[in-house]
Structures are given as structure tokens and as C-alpha cells.
Amino acid sequence: MNDEMTVEAEIRRYSPGEDAGPRYERYVVTGAGNMRVLDVIRRIYATSAGDLAFQFACRIGRCGTCAVKVNGVPVLACQERCVPRMRIEPLTPFPVIRDLVIDRTEIEERYARLALTPAPPAAGAAQPLPMDPGLAERIGHLDSCLACMICVSACPAVAERPFDGPAFMLKLGYMHKHPANDQDRVDSAMESGLLECFGCDACTQLCPADLSPAQEIRELRRDAVLGARSRS
Amino acid sequence: MSAEQAFKVEAAYDIIIAGSGAAGMRAAIEAHDRGARVALLAKGPPRANHTRMSGGRYNAVSGQNPADSTGAFLGDTLDSGCHINNHHMARALAEEAMDRAYDLESYGLAWDRKEDRRYVLTMTGGGSFVRTIGSVDEGIGITEVMLHQLYKRRIPVLGFHMLVEVAQADDGHACGALALDMAAGMWRYFPCKAVIIATGGTSQLYETSSGPVINTGDGIAIALRAGARLVDIEFMQFIPISFVYPPSARGYTLTEPAHYGMRHYDPNADAAHLLNNQGERFVLKHDPVRREGSTRDVLARAIMLEILEGRGTPEGGVLMVPDPRVFESFLKERPIYVKRLLENYGEDQARFQKPIQVMPSALYTLGGVQVDAWCRSSVPGLFVSGEAAGGVHGANRLGGSSMPDIQVFGRRAGMAAAEHAAQRSEPDASGVKHALARVQALEAPLRRDGGLRPCELKQRIQKLMWDNVGLVRSEKSLTSTLTAFSALREQSLAQLFVTGKTRILNREWMEVMELENMLDIGEAMATASLLRTETRGAHYRTDYPESDPHWRANICVDKVRGRMLAARQEVVGIEAAREPAVAVGR
Numbered sequence: 001m002n003d004e005m006t007v008e009a010e011i012r013r014y015s016p017g018e019d020a021g022p023r024y025e026r027y028v029v030t031g032a033g034n035m036r037v038l039d040v041i042r043r044i045y046a047t048s049a050g051d052l053a054f055q056f057a058c059r060i061g062r063c064g065t066c067a068v069k070v071n072g073v074p075v076l077a078c079q080e081r082c083v084p085r086m087r088i089e090p091l092t093p094f095p096v097i098r099d100l101v102i103d104r105t106e107i108e109e110r111y112a113r114l115a116l117t118p119a120p121p122a123a124g125a126a127q128p129l130p131m132d133p134g135l136a137e138r139i140g141h142l143d144s145c146l147a148c149m150i151c152v153s154a155c156p157a158v159a160e161r162p163f164d165g166p167a168f169m170l171k172l173g174y175m176h177k178h179p180a181n182d183q184d185r186v187d188s189a190m191e192s193g194l195l196e197c198f199g200c201d202a203c204t205q206l207c208p209a210d211l212s213p214a215q216e217i218r219e220l221r222r223d224a225v226l227g228a229r230s231r232s
Numbered sequence: 233m234s235a236e237q238a239f240k241v242e243a244a245y246d247i248i249i250a251g252s253g254a255a256g257m258r259a260a261i262e263a264h265d266r267g268a269r270v271a272l273l274a275k276g277p278p279r280a281n282h283t284r285m286s287g288g289r290y291n292a293v294s295g296q297n298p299a300d301s302t303g304a305f306l307g308d309t310l311d312s313g314c315h316i317n318n319h320h321m322a323r324a325l326a327e328e329a330m331d332r333a334y335d336l337e338s339y340g341l342a343w344d345r346k347e348d349r350r351y352v353l354t355m356t357g358g359g360s361f362v363r364t365i366g367s368v369d370e371g372i373g374i375t376e377v378m379l380h381q382l383y384k385r386r387i388p389v390l391g392f393h394m395l396v397e398v399a400q401a402d403d404g405h406a407c408g409a410l411a412l413d414m415a416a417g418m419w420r421y422f423p424c425k426a427v428i429i430a431t432g433g434t435s436q437l438y439e440t441s442s443g444p445v446i447n448t449g450d451g452i453a454i455a456l457r458a459g460a461r462l463v464d465i466e467f468m469q470f471i472p473i474s475f476v477y478p479p480s481a482r483g484y485t486l487t488e489p490a491h492y493g494m495r496h497y498d499p500n501a502d503a504a505h506l507l508n509n510q511g512e513r514f515v516l517k518h519d520p521v522r523r524e525g526s527t528r529d530v531l532a533r534a535i536m537l538e539i540l541e542g543r544g545t546p547e548g549g550v551l552m553v554p555d556p557r558v559f560e561s562f563l564k565e566r567p568i569y570v571k572r573l574l575e576n577y578g579e580d581q582a583r584f585q586k587p588i589q590v591m592p593s594a595l596y597t598l599g600g601v602q603v604d605a606w607c608r609s610s611v612p613g614l615f616v617s618g619e620a621a622g623g624v625h626g627a628n629r630l631g632g633s634s635m636p637d638i639q640v641f642g643r644r645a646g647m648a649a650a651e652h653a654a655q656r657s658e659p660d661a662s663g664v665k666h667a668l669a670r671v672q673a674l675e676a677p678l679r680r681d682g683g684l685r686p687c688e689l690k691q692r693i694q695k696l697m698w699d700n701v702g703l704v705r706s707e708k709s710l711t712s713t714l715t716a717f718s719a720l721r722e723q724s725l726a727q728l729f730v731t732g733k734t735r736i737l738n739r740e741w742m743e744v745m746e747l748e749n750m751l752d753i754g755e756a757m758a759t760a761s762l763l764r765t766e767t768r769g770a771h772y773r774t775d776y777p778e779s780d781p782h783w784r785a786n787i788c789v790d791k792v793r794g795r796m797l798a799a800r801q802e803v804v805g806i807e808a809a810r811e812p813a814v815a816v817g818r
Contacts, residue, residue, distance in 0.1 A: 015734060015736065018734060018736075031479070032477075032478055032479055034477070034478040034576075035478060035479060035480065036478065036480045038480055039478075039479055039480045045687075045739065046687050049731075050685060050687075050730065050731030050732065050739075050740050051730075051731045051732025051734065051738070051740070052739070053736070053737040053738075053739065054739070055276065055277065055280075056445065057276055057277075057280030057281070057444040057445055057446055058280070058284065058285045058444050059444075059445070059480050059481070059484070060285065060480075060481060060484045060572070061568075061572075062284050062285050062371070062372055062568075063277075063279050063280045063281070063284055063285070063444065064279055065276060065277045065279060065280045078480055079575075097392075097415050097736065097737055098734070098736050098737045099737075101737055103415065104277055104391070105391075108278070108383075108389070108391075111379075111380070111383060112380075112383035112384075112386075115380075115383075115384060116340070116380040116383075117339065117340060117377075117380050117381055117383075117384045118338070118339075118340050120338060121334075121338045126330075126331050126334045127334065127349070128334075128337065128343070128345070128348075128349045128350070128351065129337050129338070129342075130348045130349055131342060131345065131348060132348060133344075133345045133346055133347065133348070135342075136342035136343070136344060136345050136367075137342075137344070137368055137564075139342040140341075140342050140344070140367045140368035140369040140373060141368055141369065143340070143341070143342070143369040143372070143373040143376050143377065144368065144369035144370070144372045144373060144568070145372075145376070146279075146372065147279060147376075175340075178340060178342075180338075180340075209568075210567070210571065
């Protein structure tokens with residue numbers, strides 16, 4: 001852990017409304033061999049680019065707000081190990097507020113439209129919701145989605161077709177399995193482009209929370225095509 | 233663009249809530265459901281909050297361990313807090329935690345269970361009964377299900393809005409909130425009838441910390457400057473076991489189940505042994521009875537003393553010897569942490585087969601704004617809940633008690649603020665003039681062309697706090713820090729400048745505003761620490777290493793004409809502790 005590495009980073013700089021167009025600025029950073037992309041960005045900010053706009057909060061892969069593209073691949077900056085040459089860009093296909101920070105307003109509106117809440121309990125029902133322990137664990141895993149948008153950024157179907165993206169399908173899958181769900185989540189998934197997925201699995205390969213949106217998409221499709229009765 | 237051009241008076245709300253963690257979200261849900269018009273300000277994107285980083289372990293008396301009781305939970309809370317907790321608050325926590333856990337389940341969270349209606353119960357630091365529930369999605373799941381409840385209610389969640397000031401009417405009532413909308417580069421003034429501060433703690437005051445980068449004590453400092461009183465601010469909780477490397481992860485908590493080993497399930501079992509570089513179980517010197525199962529304050533201090541006295545590892549930690557027998561259950565319960573161990577330390581450590589390097593780290597601000605059990609501060613119309621409030625935990629906090637704290641008191645703040653708002657007349661723009669004057673002052677760094685960079689001052693404060701107002705304190709270290717702070721305040725604050733002059737997402741500009749808050753809270757912490765001439769809970773004085781019965785009391789801090797005034801105060805509601813505890817009606 002005491003070895004060092006030197007990284008050459010090109011960062012996309014752009015202030016919409018202030019700059020004529022984006023530019024790439026080059027920085028050289030030397031640090032610990034196991035440093036992460038976020039360490040490089042923070043060092044650049046601290047030493048040579050005090051005007052750099054970037055976003056992070058938890059630095060440990062939980063808030064999901066530091067996602068960027070490194071050499072074209074969407075990653076969490078706080079978790080991604082460095083390579084010697086890195087082109088660091090904001091996550092696509094989202095609007096940029098400035099430099100590496102994207103505007104998540106539309107993303108949050110999309111979540112809100114999906115109404116990702118279970119049916120409210122009967123008044124005064126202060127007791128555990130009956131739930132199979134295995135199902136509780138499964139639901140819990142699905143609800144640990146970071147909403148980082150890495151899977152949406154990486155999804156080729158999102159780029160080409162009317163598809164909201166894997167993260168939203170995963171959330172619908174979570175609600176579809178929830179014992180207090182009272183809405184037709186398969187229907188919502190269909191409206192959000194469930195059938196547009198190419199099945200390439202890029203979402204699952206890149207998920208920093210080790211979740212499988214692809215599996216949720218498959219299960220929602222199965223229920224869409226065969227009906228919920230196909231499940232044993 | 234001039235300050236006036238960048239200043240907008242927004243539509244009035246009944247209640248403005250600052251903070252997007254669970255305390256703020258729970259307050260928003262409750263106030264909305266009681267008829268109030270509310271908006272929630274988040275300093276970053278709404279998911280950038282401390283709750284999300286939590287392991288999500290939640291102390292509550294579920295009735296599923298027949299040996300446990302509300303009285304026992306209250307007793308553990310008071311014992312852990314060294315009996316200076318606000319007893320009314322501690323009682324409310326013990327009585328209401330479980331109902332709030334059911335609320336979370338109704339929002340969509342799935343607590344870990346072993347049967348359809350039976351939860352998995354475990355132990356946490358300082359607890360004497362198996363009572364803690366949890367879920368595999370940890371703090372992430374808690375914040376997710378709550379955020380969607382806000383969306384369902386169409387409560388505006390305004391991201392990148394940093395609260396900078398609470399405006400007050402002539403009668404002293406909170407009457408507005410001034411925020412910088414960093415995404416738009418606009419000042420926004422929200423006339424309102426009540427403000428709830430739920431902006432979290434101050435862990436960023438320290439060089440090594442476990443919390444998110446946004447926790448710079450903003451709301452606590454804003455409340456202090458508005459005339460609210462602080463309590464217990466000398467007590468900072470350090471988590472004993474956090475990652476030592478890599479740099480990005482240094483200080484992040486390693487989660488207690490890894491440390492607890494078999495004790496996670498059995499109060500009589502041993503926790504993982506902690507060894508110094510000579511292979512010595514040094515905790516035995518500090519707590520021969522509870523050993524490594526001791527409270528967080530004792531363990532953190534014991535580890536820090538080993539490191540300071542030269543018996544740590546070259547990287548600045550000590551060694552924890554995990555119990556491989558609990559690996560399978562740990563992997564099932566806490567897969568995220570196994571992954572972190574694997575990435576940061578290696579496979580042997582991730583499998584609990586080799587010692588793991590650990591160090592203490594600033595985790596949780598035990599003190600904060602003094603409030604009553606309904607989250608009312610000493611400023612009318614200003615409510616505070618969650619980590620920004622002080623009192624419920626006293627001098628030290630049980631592991632697993634911050635999650636119920638923010639649910640119980642988030643809800644109470646929402647209830648009390650809604651009730652307050654219902655009795656107030658429609659807000660006017662009386663705070664605008666004052667807000668504009670404040671804006672002019674806050675714009676000064678944008679106009680300065682040279683001087684001190686905010687990150688340099690931040691590092692100085694963090695080092696002073698870590699070295700002198702951290703785990704190990706003395707009159708000498710505290711006095712020298714107060715002197716250093718007054719020099720920084722006089723010389724450095726006015727020299728701060730920002731590199732880029734853009735108003736949009738100008739991180740340096742945000743840091744300038746954070747620094748004023750950090751200096752205020754750092755000074756309040758050092759002042760209270762100097763007055764407390766004893767050792768209690770998380771506060772350890774090398775020159776006063778024993779507890780003193782005289783100090784079974786709280787210290788309050790006011791800021792009066794620019795000076796921090798600290799004073800002793802009797803513990804609130806101590807008579808309540810003598811009444812038998814009863815469970816609330818279900």
C-alpha cells in the first residue's frame with residue numbers, strides 16, 4: 001500500500017451559459033498506488049483548479065452522487081481505481097450544471113412519477129408487516145440501489161430507444177415484489193420501455209452496488225409475457 | 233451580476249426544513265401530513281446525507297426479546313450517556329423508537345427477519361440486551377424509502393440549496409430562511425412561519441472523520457448565531473474502528489458487527505480482540521470487565537492513546553483480530569462491508585482470517601442545539617432535530633441509537649413546527665432587508681482577488697481540532713486552540729478568496745461559508761471542553777482523568793456579542809428518571 005502512482009488526467013471543463021463550449025484541461029497527480037479517481041479529482045481541486053465543479057459526499061460508495069465517466073465508462077469516482085491516463089467527463093446523457101456535475105432534476109422527477117411507495121398500512125397497525133425472511137432480504141438488496149445512474153449511462157438501449165433505463169426497472173422490480181405493493185408495476189415497466197432492453201447485461205456488469213437490474217428486467221418481462229401466474 | 237440581481241424572494245411556506253437526511257425527511261412527512269406547506273432544502277443532491285452512510289442499525293424495544301424493556305433501553309441510554317442526557321428526550325426515544333421503526337416498514341423498508349413476523353435482533357456498543365434491528369440495505373434503504381414518501385406527497389426537495397441564515401422578526405420569531413441555490417447561482421429567501429434545522433453534525437471539523445463532506449455544522453452555527461443555545465457541544469463521538477487506508481476511505485467506519493464477532497448475537501461472548509504493535513490487548517487496561525465489548529468512547533480513547541504513545545502500526549492504526557466464525561453471517565448481513573474490506577485490505581482480511589487495521593474517527597456530534605423534547609430551541613419558531621440537536625445521547629451514544637433518534641425527533645419536530653405554524657399569521661417579507669445585508673457580506677470573497685484559499689484554512693482547523701479538541705484534551709491544548717481560533721477569525725476569515733468568480737456550483741465559495749460555521753462550532757467545542765474539568769463519556773482530559781460529581785451536569789454555550797459564553801446547567805428532567813418507564817400504547 002505504500003507504492004505510488006502518477007496519473008495524467010484530462011478533465012472536461014464546461015460552464016453552460018458562460019463558456020462557448022467544453023474544453024479539456026490536463027493535470028498530473030502523484031499519489032498512493034491504490035488511490036481512487038475521487039482522490040485525483042480532490043487533489044486537482046486542492047492544488048491547481050480551485051474553480052473545478054465536482055460532486056461527492058460520502059467517498060465510500062453509498063451516496064451515489066460522484067458518478068463520472070472515466071475513459072468513456074461510467075463509474076463511481078470514489079470507488080474506481082486509477083489508470084495512468086484518464087479522461088474524466090460528466091455522466092451522459094444528462095444535462096451538465098457545470099464541469100463534472102450533472103443536473104439530476106429530471107431523474108428525480110422520473111422516480112417521483114413511478115410512485116415507488118407501497119400501500120399505506122391500516123391505521124394503528126403498529127406491528128411487523130408479515131413477510132418471508134428470504135423475501136425481506138431480497139427486497140432489502142434491491143432497495144440498496146444507489147440511484148447513481150451508472151447503469152442508465154451505460155445502457156445502449158437508453159441511448160437509442162424509448163427506455164427509461166435499468167435503475168428504474170430495478171426499482172419497479174423491487175415494488176413488484178413488495179408484499180404491500182398495490183399497483184401494477186409490470187404495466188409501469190411496460191410504459192417505461194421494458195421491452196426495449198437489449199439484454200446486454202452492461203447494467204449488471206457496472207453496478208457499484210453489485211445489483212442486477214438485468215435480472216429484474218428479465219423477471220418483469222416474464223411476468224409481462226406469461227403473467228404473474230408463471231411464478232411458482 | 234450584482235447581489236441584488238441574484239436575490240429572489242420565493243413564495244411563502246409554512247415550514248422550511250434544512251437537511252435531507254432522515255431527520256429532515258421525517259419532519260417533512262409529519263408536518264405535511266398535519267396540513268403544513270413544507271419545502272426541504274438539501275445542501276447537495278438529496279441523497280448526499282449522513283443517514284445514507286449509516287449501517288442503519290436501529291435500537292428499539294420490539295417486544296421480541298422478552299428480557300428487554302423500555303426501561304432497560306432508557307437505562308442503557310442514560311448509562312452510556314453518563315447520566316447527563318436530557319431525560320425527557322431519552323425517555324421519548326426509548327418509548328417511541330419501535331413505532332417509528334414500523335413507520336419505516338410501512339414506507340417500504342424490510343427489516344431483517346428470521347420468521348414472517350419476527351425480526352433478527354442483535355447487540356450494539358454499550359447495549360445490555362439483544363434489541364437492535366437492521367436491514368440489509370442499511371442507511372441507503374432508509375433514505376430511499378423516505379425520499380419516495382416525500383415524492384408521493386409532492387413535497388419540494390430543493391437540491392444544492394445551502395441554508396445560510398435564519399431570519400427573525402422583530403419579536404424574535406423565526407420568519408424566513410435564506411439559502412444559496414448553488415445550481416442556479418441565486419440567493420433565495422423563503423418567508424415562512426417556522427424553520428426546522430436538520431443539517432446534521434460537525435464531523436468535518438476533524439482531520440479524520442467518518443461522515444459526509446457536507447457535515448460542517450452549518451445548521452448548529454446558524455442557530456447559535458440566531459441566539460439559540462447549544463448543549464453538550466464538547467462531546468464528539470469517535471467510532472473506534474474505521475478504515476486506515478486507502479486515503480479516500482480513511483476514517484470510514486468499518487461497522488460494528490465486524491468488531492463484535494460472536495458478541496453481536498450474545499451479550500456474554502467476546503468481541504474481536506484489539507492488539508497494539510506489541511501484540512498486547514491494551515483495552516484490558518481501560519475496561520477489564522467489558523473488555524473489547526466496551527462503549528465506543530472507551531475503545532476509541534484506548535486505541536488513540538496506543539497510537540499517540542507509539543504503539544500503533546506504521547500507518548497509524550492498531551490491529552483488530554476478527555472472528556472467522558462470524559464471517560458467513562457477516563457476509564449475509566453486511567455484504568457491502570465485505571466488499572470494502574476486500575477492496576481496501578485484501579481477501580484474507582475480508583474473510584476475517586487476518587488482523588484488520590483500524591483507527592478511531594470522528595463520527596457523531598453528541599451535542600448540538602439545545603431543544604426540549606419537542607425539538608423547540610430557545611429561538612421561537614426555530615426547531616432542531618437529529619444530529620444537529622443535543623441532549624438525547626448525553627456524553628456518549630449507544631451504537632444503533634442515531635437511527636431511532638432521527639426518526640423519533642424528526643417526527644416530533646414536524647409535529648411541533650406544524651402546530652407552531654398553525655398559530656402564526658401569514659409570513660411577510662420583514663426579514664428581506666436583513667437577508668440582503670447578509671448576502672452582501674457573503675459575496676465579499678467573490679470580489680477578492682487574492683488571499684487565503686478556503687481549503688487551506690479548512691485543513692488548519694481540522695488539524696487543530698484533531699490534535700487538541702479530539703479524543704485527548706488538556707487545558708494547554710484547549711487554550712492554545714482557542715488562541716489559534718481567534719487569530720484565524722481575525723486574520724484569516726477576512727482574507728478568504730475564491731479562484732473562480734462564477735456563482736454556479738462554486739465549491740470554494742461554499743467552503744468559505746462553511747468555514748465561518750466551522751470556526752464558530754470549533755470555538756464552542758473548545759470553550760465547553762475547557763470548562764469541563766473532568767473526564768466523562770467522549771470527553772477525556774489528561775489533566776482531569778476522573779469523573780467529577782459536580783460535573784454530572786450539562787454545559788451550555790451562547791454566543792453573545794461575538795463571544796462564546798459557556799455555563800453549567802442542571803440536567804433536564806433528571807426527576808423523570810426515577811419514575812417507572814412505561815411503554816407507549818400500541
